[in-house]
Amino acid sequence: MATRKPRTAAVHEQTETEVEAAVTGRMGPLEREESWRRLETETFDVVIIGGGVVGVGAALDAATRGLRVALVEARDLASGTSSRSSKLFHGxxxxxxxxxxxxxxxxxxxxxxxxxxxxxxxxxxxxxxxxxxxxxxxxxxxxxxxxxxxxxxxxxxxxxxxxxxxxxxxxxxxxxxxxxxxxxxxxxxxxxDDARHTMMVGRTAAHYGAVVRTSTQVIEFLREADRVSGVRVRDVEDGRETDVRAHAVINATGVWTDELQRLAGSRGRFRVxxxxxxxxxxxxxxxxxxxxxxxxxxxxxxxxxxxxxxxxxxxxxxxxxxxxxxxxxxxxxxxxxxxxxxxxxxxxxxxxxxxxxxxxxxxxxxxxxxxxxxLSREHAVARVSPGLVAIAGGKYTTYRVMGADAVDAASVDVPGRIQPSITDKVPLVGADGYHALVNQADQLATRYGLHPYRVRHLLDRYGSLVHEVLGLTRDNAELLKPVPGSPDYLQVEVLYAVSHEGALHLEDVLTRRTRISIEYPHRGVDSAEAVARLIATVHGWDEEQIKREVEVYIARVEAERESQTQPSDQAADGVRSAAPEARPQLIEPVS
Incomplete structure (x- = not known):
């Protein structure tokens, strides 16, 4: 059997932004812009479609094998199934x-x-x-x-x-x-917390060099003869489009698997x-x-x-x-x-x-x-055409195995020798040093002027990244105050969600970076304006944008409340679907 040539396309000179972001896998506004540049200019070994737990798991698996990897998600990390589970790791x-x-x-x-x-x-x-x-x-x-x-x-x-x-x-x-x-x-x-865990897997993939970009929708598959050679993507925040070249593409879109298969023009090996x-x-x-x-x-x-x-x-x-x-x-x-x-x-x-x-x-x-x-909760992986792999089924708990299987299947189309999966040995960002910090919770509480209970709560959300979170309060002690209407969370957590965790919209913060939308009877409405104003300090929103974000979020909550009074799926869907999208340039999948 012929020996594959070593991979050379992945070698490049890291920019200063990449190096700084890689320290903790930060996903802020600067990293977002840098990731677009990389999508435009680099050729990837693997492009992964879908920012649920299986997609980010595959991205982490590929990155830690030394592959050049990009992940694109049309909405937000964990915006679908991976934020709406029973929140259990169980057999x-x-x-x-x-x-x-x-x-x-x-x-x-x-x-x-x-x-x-x-x-x-x-x-x-x-x-x-x-x-x-x-x-x-x-x-x-x-x-x-x-x-x-x-x-x-x-x-x-x-x-x-x-x-x-x-x-x-x-x-x-x-x-x-x-x-x-x-x-x-x-x-x-x-x-x-499924949404937080998924986001942290994504940040860990970014830490190991993966491009992880949300609000980036696949609108077309690129082809060279009979093989898939990449995807065309659209930034649904500003409408930019670019081609992303790759040796292999993994469809990890969960319940959207069949829609993406139709967009690719490939006959699927299984239905979801x-x-x-x-x-x-x-x-x-x-x-x-x-x-x-x-x-x-x-x-x-x-x-x-x-x-x-x-x-x-x-x-x-x-x-x-x-x-x-x-x-x-x-x-x-x-x-x-x-x-x-x-x-x-x-x-x-x-x-x-x-x-x-x-x-x-x-x-x-x-x-x-x-x-x-x-129906079985086993997962299935198929190379549906040269350069295109699909993965579906499974359960949240086995996301890591699913990601590894997807990368194994895609390796057929990636030049060079592929290393075996090692994610069973790779802690997520925030894991290293966590246990020592738990023992030091009282000292941390004194240092930052917080109750030890609050510090333990933060440690169970951020682990050893807690210093990075609380470091944002160094010049603004007001950020140590609770979020108005949602006292379980500190204002600095909102700021950190935007500056480091990739949150782009009000709903990203209220429904996934925090769980305010399900933990309070007001479902986030009472906190919406205060949170939007905190987000605005990072994203530069003006008063008009702040107003729009709040209005869109409130409309979403009202639609959900109303749908929950309806007698049938059809009636509930009609009410919920009428609410506006936070990402207005999103294109509905071609059916």
Whole structure:
């Protein structure tokens, strides 16, 4: 077999902006402009389309193999599925019953990597109670499943299962009805803020030299004879267009996979089916419990997940064939969640208790006449034509494996020897030094004039980047004050989201860099103007732009609230889709 020539196209002289940004993978306005220059002038080994967790995972994988990589995303990092999950790193207990042992083992191994090496600042253990309702057989049956679950991932950094009597389970979760269970088993999984984690994977890819650029939409595929040779992209903020040359292109667009395949003019090797999952967020005091819960439903499972001062309750699992960018929750979806959780709660939840609602779409591999809850969560990778690879399916927890598989598939079209994946050994930015800083939280609090609780909160969002965040307050102590209307967040976090984390619009900050849009009953409206004015100090917005950003965001919230009163998907979609886009030059995919 002929030996490939060494790659030379990737060698270039780094600019001063690149070197400075690479220190922590900063993605601010200067880096954004520099990334456009690179898209225009360089030839990449791999261009990745899609800024969800699989896309950024593939970008990190490619960059750490020494490849020249660019990632483009039409909206914001994690603006689709990857900000609207159940926010769990888990093996998936229900997949054991479906005999998907390989998937569970793989996911549990990834969970351990995240907790111990890759993202200990972002991924944390979380306890769940599994209530038992059937005598004789259910406890040994469930215990056997949990034994497998506890042992399949190899090293275990979370406690094993603990069996509880009815009285013990009720002490752990006083919110339960006494007749809702005969006993219980506590087990552990892990959780993370999905949008923040995705963004940090993207920043880590940038740290290792990848171009990571949002608001950059693929509008055409470039071809040389029968092979894909790159993409034409449009900056949806200012309308600029350029061709981006690459040896290989990876389509990692999740539920948009089929649309991108049509744009490429290639026949896909698989189809993607969108399944809508809805979650509600309620205050922590509405469910008195020391633990999360996992409840069986007639179709799947329902999670009650602790989320700082809140509970996340979900999810639904229904087909969605409407607007992929803005899946809408209906009154029926919310009633379904309330009905099932209230069947076990002594004090029922009501619509008035709900602080936030979000709907996301799972990109499932299409099956024949199967309900979405039974479709496999395995992922698929295909080289659909020379120079073009598509990846879809899978689950959030296995994003790293998916990214590696996508790069492996694309390597056929990349000249030179490709190194093996090493992302199982690469911590995300903010991970190094995190544990030492946790031990120093009191000293950090004194240094910056903050309460230690606030410092710990910041450490669990930024890890060892906390000095970079708080350094922005050196000349402006006002930034240490809470965001008006959203006291869980500091004003400096808004500034940092724009100067270092790639946020371009008000909705990027309120819905993804923070979770203000789902954690407060006002859903960000009461904070919108103050946050927009902070953003304006970095992006140079004038009064007219500030007003537009606030109006667009408020219209989005009003549309979401209204859609959540509608009886059907079609009605909810009609209301939600009518809201204006924050990125007005976005082009809808060609169907």
């Amino acid at each position: 998936g207990l229900r997949y054991l019953e479906q005999l998907e042992f390989g998937l569970v083992r793989e996911a549990l191994r990834e969970r351990e990597l995240m907790l111990n090496r890759i993202a200990p600042h972002l991924v944390k253990p979380v306890a769940f109670l599994y209530p038992l309702t059937k005598r004789v057989w259910e406890r040994p049956y469930t215990a056997a499943g949990l034994f497998l679950y506890d042992s399949m991932g190899g090293r275990r950094s979370v406690p094993g299962q603990k069996h509880l009597t009815r009285a013990g389970a009720l002490r752990m979760v006083p919110a339960l009805k006494r007749d809702a269970l005969i006993g219980g088993i506590r087990y552990f999984d892990a959780q993370a 089916r969108a399944s809508k999952g809805v979650h509600i967020v309620v205050p922590r005091d509405r469910i008195v419990s020391e633990s999360g819960m996992i409840l069986r439903t007639e179709k799947s499972v329902l999670f009650v997940i602790p989320w700082r001062n809140h509970w996340i309750v979900g999810t639904t699992d229904t087909d969605w064939n409407l607007d992929l960018a803005h899946p809408a929750a209906t009154r029926k979806d919310i009633d379904y969640i309330l009905e099932h959780v209230n069947s076990v709660l002594a004090t029922p939840l009501t619509h008035e208790d709900i602080e936030g609602v979000y709907a996301g779409l799972r990109p499932l591999l299409a099956g024949e006449d199967e309900s979405t809850s039974k």
